[in-house]
Amino acid sequence: MSVKHVSAAALAVALLGLSGCVMEDGFGGFQRYSRDFHYSYPLKSDGRLSVETFNGSVEISGWDEATIDISGTKYGPSQEAADALRVDVDHASDAVSVRAVRPTMWRNNIGARFVIKVPRGAALERIISSNGAIRVSDENGPAHLRTSNGQIHVEAFHGNVDAQTSNSAIELVDVDGDVTAHTSNGHVRADNLRGSLQATTSNGGVKATLSRPDRPVHVETSNGSVELTLPPKQSADVRVHSSNNGITLRLAEPVNARVSAHTTNASIHCGFEVRMSGEIGKNHMDAVIGAGGPLFDLSTSNGGIRLVKM
Secondary structure, eight states: OOOEEEETTTTGGGSOOOEEEEOOTTTTTOOEEEEEEEEEEEOOTTOEEEEEOSSSOEEEEEESSSEEEEEEEEEESSHHHHHHSEEEEEEETTEEEEEEEOOSSOOSSOEEEEEEEEETTOEEEEEEOSSSOEEEEEEOSOEEEEOSSSOEEEEEEESOEEEEOSSSOEEEEEEESOEEEEESSSOEEEEEEOSOEEEEESSSOEEEEEOOTTSOEEEEESSSOEEEEOOTTOOSOEEEEOSSSOEEEEEOSSOOEEEEEEESSSOEEEOSOEEEEEEEOSSEEEEEETTOOSEEEEEESSSOEEEEEO
């Protein structure tokens, strides 16, 4: 199958063609001009999608059609600048790549946002933006998501997720897959995560409700609290390391685990009966809950550690 190369300028007849002055997020609230565009191509149910843009959001949702539908808007400080921003689309039946190309004449105050529908099983191979949010919903393929200064939100997703942003949050709702989430200056939230969690953040907290007891959890944060709600009969290790805030594990009985908890300037509270396996004191605890099992490795400097019953 040959690969076709299409530019927004060459497909003027395919554009929705509406233009005008608009006010949008990410541009400081000043006046911009716009140009809408729209493309549609066949794409296999297990095809691949790559998107690259700047100063604009990307919204992707799954549907039952064997087609990719790409809508969006280009922005600029003048109509000439908006029109000059090129959108390139490389497409074949098994892969589509979409890229907003920054013109050399205008370096500031331009960008493009995308709203894309893909076959529900398509892999989101490389979704990249800057200064814009990424939102993904109702999809079955794996996702690799990267942005800066924008939130990442994933909902009703079946597949592994690799998400990275800065200066904003990562939020996951009803995700069935393993998650790697990294942000600075933002929080990580996961509700009903059916998979492993590896989360790191600098100046934000982590709060997660997990549903798979056989999936490991690894969380690192500097200036935010960590609150994890674990499923019954947790059988995989849980490792949480923080610097300047507290750690809370919420556990449903029966609990069988080994606990290694250490804090410097706060205390440790455990709501379960334990057997000493090492030292137990105000700031440290090496103990066994129930029959023992996975390791709960918990450490922080300036926050307390709590293991509480649900």
